[in-house]
Amino acid sequence: MKRVACNEPAEVWGDAKVRVEGVSKHLRQHGQPFAVLQEVDLYANAGEFVSLIGPSGCGKSTLLNIIAGLDQPSSGTLYLNGRRAEQRLGTVGYMQQKDLLLPWRNVLDNVILGLELRGMSRRLARARALALMEQFGLKGFETAYPYALSGGMRQRAAFLRTILPEQEVFLLDEPFGALDALNRAQIHEWLLGLWETLHKTIVLVTHDVDEAIFLSDRMYVMTARPGRVQLVQVIDLPRPRRLEMVTTAHFVALKARLLAALRQERAAEYKDGKR
Amino acid sequence: MSKPDCTTPVAAPPAMEPRAAPYTGRLRLRRLTGSWVPAVLIVLVLLGVWEGYVRLWAVPKWLLPAPSVIAMTLVVSWELLLDHTLVTLLEVVVGFALSLLGGVLLACGIAGSRTLERALYPFVIASQMVPIIVIAPLLLIWVGYGLTPKLIVVALTAFFPIVVNMVDGLKSVDPDAVNLLRTMGASRWQIFVKVQMPTSLPFLFSGLRVAMAVSVIGAVIGEWMGSSQGLGYLMIRSKPQFLTERVFAAIVVLSAMGVALFALVGVVEKLAIPWWHNEQRQRSLSQEE
Numbered sequence: 001m002k003r004v005a006c007n008e009p010a011e012v013w014g015d016a017k018v019r020v021e022g023v024s025k026h027l028r029q030h031g032q033p034f035a036v037l038q039e040v041d042l043y044a045n046a047g048e049f050v051s052l053i054g055p056s057g058c059g060k061s062t063l064l065n066i067i068a069g070l071d072q073p074s075s076g077t078l079y080l081n082g083r084r085a086e087q088r089l090g091t092v093g094y095m096q097q098k099d100l101l102l103p104w105r106n107v108l109d110n111v112i113l114g115l116e117l118r119g120m121s122r123r124l125a126r127a128r129a130l131a132l133m134e135q136f137g138l139k140g141f142e143t144a145y146p147y148a149l150s151g152g153m154r155q156r157a158a159f160l161r162t163i164l165p166e167q168e169v170f171l172l173d174e175p176f177g178a179l180d181a182l183n184r185a186q187i188h189e190w191l192l193g194l195w196e197t198l199h200k201t202i203v204l205v206t207h208d209v210d211e212a213i214f215l216s217d218r219m220y221v222m223t224a225r226p227g228r229v230q231l232v233q234v235i236d237l238p239r240p241r242r243l244e245m246v247t248t249a250h251f252v253a254l255k256a257r258l259l260a261a262l263r264q265e266r267a268a269e270y271k272d273g274k275r
Numbered sequence: 276m277s278k279p280d281c282t283t284p285v286a287a288p289p290a291m292e293p294r295a296a297p298y299t300g301r302l303r304l305r306r307l308t309g310s311w312v313p314a315v316l317i318v319l320v321l322l323g324v325w326e327g328y329v330r331l332w333a334v335p336k337w338l339l340p341a342p343s344v345i346a347m348t349l350v351v352s353w354e355l356l357l358d359h360t361l362v363t364l365l366e367v368v369v370g371f372a373l374s375l376l377g378g379v380l381l382a383c384g385i386a387g388s389r390t391l392e393r394a395l396y397p398f399v400i401a402s403q404m405v406p407i408i409v410i411a412p413l414l415l416i417w418v419g420y421g422l423t424p425k426l427i428v429v430a431l432t433a434f435f436p437i438v439v440n441m442v443d444g445l446k447s448v449d450p451d452a453v454n455l456l457r458t459m460g461a462s463r464w465q466i467f468v469k470v471q472m473p474t475s476l477p478f479l480f481s482g483l484r485v486a487m488a489v490s491v492i493g494a495v496i497g498e499w500m501g502s503s504q505g506l507g508y509l510m511i512r513s514k515p516q517f518l519t520e521r522v523f524a525a526i527v528v529l530s531a532m533g534v535a536l537f538a539l540v541g542v543v544e545k546l547a548i549p550w551w552h553n554e555q556r557q558r559s560l561s562q563e564e
Contacts, residue, residue, distance in 0.1 A: 070458060090459060090461075113459065147553065147557045
């Protein structure tokens with residue numbers, strides 16, 4: 001039973017870059033099957049910034065793994081660029097929670113990993129990366145090794161590594177989780193600036209409502225296990241977004257609505273005695 | 276616009292200082308006491324006690340030669356010792372190289388394939404259960420008295436720590452890192468070369484240090500079983516002649532060779548995986564804070 005709400009724009013399935021249709025995922029634990037995702041429908045248009053939010057354990061990361069091609073759904077279909085995509089590895093940029101910088105490579109050689117795997121010569125790949133170092137705040141640290149970097153720098157290096165292969169779609173799994181609030185706010189504005197020049201599709205998983213509202217065009221609120229889409233909310237705040245917007249009446253109204261949906265979910269969870 | 280344009284004015288994120296390594300006087304003292312100084316002191320004290328004991332009780336030379344006598348032998352018979360040292364060194368180095376090559380290949384096979392693991396690992400372990408002392412005389416019968424049986428004994432003793440450590444290293448790879456490369460479209464071979472191999476290198480070098488130490492022992496055992504040259508042979512021959520000081524001189528040279536080779540592995544390791552050492556140092560420094 002789907003509970004997809006109200007305010008979806010008309011050109012829903014049209015030119016969606018990513019489309020997830022009726023995706024369910026079942027796993028076995030101690031021999032007992034249990035559903036992680038149930039009939040999830042989701043899409044992201046070209047150049048759209050979409051966020052996924054929901055209680056922990058609602059299968060957000062599983063969904064990203066499935067979109068990236070690391071995992072296959074038990075049922076349902078995935079479309080990339082309007083085409084059914086069974087084999088998705090190597091076509092979607094995926095940034096996981098951990099920065100996963102390789103300790104034996106310096107910053108420059110870490111960020112070119114994706115290009116290198118596609119057969120680009122190291123020289124060419126390095127030249128391409130060097131041109132972006134300043135924009136990513138990594139200038140002067142090209143030859144530094146990951147252990148010498150701050151958390152923010154590691155995260156930006158991981159992000160540069162994700163976007164360098166120039167995929168159309170980027171999946172970001174709680175990329176700012178390790179940063180403190182001040183750094184996060186700065187990174188948000190910076191990320192939006194970057195996204196506006198890139199014109200790429202971003203699907204972001206987060207548990208931070210403010211972050212999701214501030215960054216997104218649309219938000220999906222998911223239910224607790226099994227993960228279903230509970231609410232789709234269009235964020236019609238004007239762009240470019242500014243930090244001041246977080247205190248506007250409209251922002252607060254959106255936040256109240258989303259928090260209510262999340263709270264309702266949590267209440268249902270308690271009532272079902274799941275915790 | 277398909278690619279990020281660096282002429283577009285996107286503000287660079289705030290620069291952050293890399294963590295600076297603290298360095299205090301207390302640490303410097305600890306580094307000194309943590310170095311070779313205590314080891315040298317212990318050796319000097321032991322040698323002094325030994326020398327004094329032999330002289331005071333007038334222990335005969337064939338029973339226990341004094342350190343000074345051994346040192347004298349080292350100086351007087353240096354040519355003889357050098358000849359035999361070079362033979363043993365050759366056995367150790369070539370045998371070690373063979374075990375390195377074989378061990379790494381074996382480890383790659385074992386870590387890369389479940390079938391190979393089941394098929395080969397029992398034999399790898401069994402090879403260590405049969406005492407080398409038993410195998411060595413058989414080798415003499417099969418391949419003769421030359422260099423070959425020594426190389427086989429050295430390789431048999433040294434390959435085991437290499438295989439075991441390397442397999443552990445190859446298996447300790449971070450599954451998330453493997454997944455990252457998969458999302459980038461990496462092939463199995465690319466994942467092996469770019470993630471698994473580098474991950475396993477610190478493990479491999481731990482194995483190599485052990486392997487180097489047992490290589491020296493292996494060479495001596497090989498020589499004891501039957502040979503006409505080498506430091507092990509020199510010991511065997513000097514003992515019935517009651518040239519105990521020469522046995523000790525050979526032991527000194529052998530130990531020095533072992534320590535030097537062991538240190539050499541350490542040097543190669545520092546050159547081959549500098550990132551590992553820097554990371555370790557960073558970790559220990561931040562713990563001391």
